[in-house]
Amino acid sequence: MTYNVLWIDDEYKTRGTSFITLAEQDDIIIEAVESHEEGMVKLKEKDGFYDAVILDAKVKLNKADTTTNLKGLSASRDFLIAYNKDKILPYFIYTGQPDYQKNNIFEDSYGKYYIKGTDNEQLLEDIKIEVENIEIRRVKKKYSDIFEIFDLGYLPDSVEENILDLLIKSLPKNNSELKGVLTNIRSIQESCFVQLENIRVIPNSKDSFNKILKHLSGNISKDRGYKPVTNVYQTIEIENLQKWIYFTCGRYIHYLEEQHNDGYMISNYAVESLRNGLLEILLWFKKTYKENI
Template sequence: MNNILIIDDQKEFVDAFLTKMNAKSINVAAARSFEGLKKEMPKLYHKIAVVILDIKCLINDNQEVENEDFIGTAITYLDQNYPKFPRIILTGDDESFTGFQRFYKHEEVFLKGQEDDLFTRIKWYCDNSENLRIKRDYQDIFEIFEQNLMDSTQEIQMLNILKNLNEKDSSKFKGILSDVRSMQEAIYKKINQKNKTIVPDIMFKPNGMIDWNKLMKHLIGKSSETNCVKQRIPDNSAYKNQTIFNFSDSLYWSCGQYIHTTPAGSYMISSYALKSLIYNLLELLIWAKQYLK
């Protein structure tokens, strides 16, 4: 996604910036005020990799004098309407650069005139725009990795799974479902590392594989039969309710069926089933948070 948005009222700088970006095959949309930011972001946020803000700019297009309130107003607007959307702050003088960094320690600030560092950072945002978009769309999932509750290799795997959420080519389903199943197993293995009461060591076979049925019975608690109907009656040691149990069990066996063999009757699931299994995995991750901390 080689598209960006810049908000700056200095036409000469913007024209030179556009020329340099176009030479690097990066498309630039431009506006000159906070009013322009509010107009352009709803149209472009799903198409651009990063928004670049001049530290001093106009509030309205019909103004001629820069307003120092611009940057605080713009940051507040972006935080409220586009949380975690990538942004870069530009300033033309050292004093503003130092003062801004003192009060906004987590913002990325670049001096005009040091374009090489700025262009390197813009390129990084463009190259990583899809991953960043997925992380914004699934913040409740990726905070697990931000908090180091699971490993970075599993974060990469989760990104790859979500990139394939809308895959319709059934010949690719086996690989996707293999990743889904691997991620599901990684959840229980990570819980075992953090909390052996929830997932004890005895839930694993000598070869390190999960003893699946044994683990599921442990996590959901006791079972009994009432009026000839088998029911799960969780006790104090139950860690899953029936819904999470059903999601997890269905995920495990459904993925396994299409990973290891062609099901009887040669029926191939559709993209709807693929998507539902991925969503099952997301729900399992949300359930697991409480035991990964």
């Protein structure tokens, strides 16, 4: 995951290049400006692009200013407080001013701060942690109907982590990453079968996939006139979706293993379709579980 950060610091060109390079090594891409005025222009022009903002303690208020003071920091902080009423954009104060270091009045007024040179790595680590936590909250809110499954206790927390991984991580860029995504999708699907066994919707989650699907569809057979003889838990549409996910993932997982990850890589259009198909299966699972507990 790449993190995009805006840094407002009038000295970034002369004293900040090593910090920017250090951040890049940690997948944090910093775009820097010299004043509060320029920073706010960037935030408005690229609304929603930045994951975090770094604020210098003493910085120029306006682009044309030649002096620095706390007015720039105060203005940026106030803007971000208002901005965050509708959005979530964390900010971090990063200072090299010795008169603010260990200054309780400054910290009481502006909050926690990081010291240039001393706290560089800690700042970068805290940015990543905060952004990742925000991303988790964002995803859970966007897919609240899916994550309700875990609030209700229908699936274990380990599966929730797998789903978050599936929804937050970037789409695969190589065959090794593709295999990981496909394995994750099928693992989540199989976890649903395990839980359905626990409430006796299916007899045995370790049965063959085709046997499980047949049972979920009512054990239809030619000899019985293609009519269900047991409870029907899924429609033909869900059955077809189950097959597509299971066999597509399985086929490519084994294919990539045989080719040592050098074989044909399906496009991310297909990966997104598989991911969205799995979300539909999870909604079906939630409904089925609720109706049979």
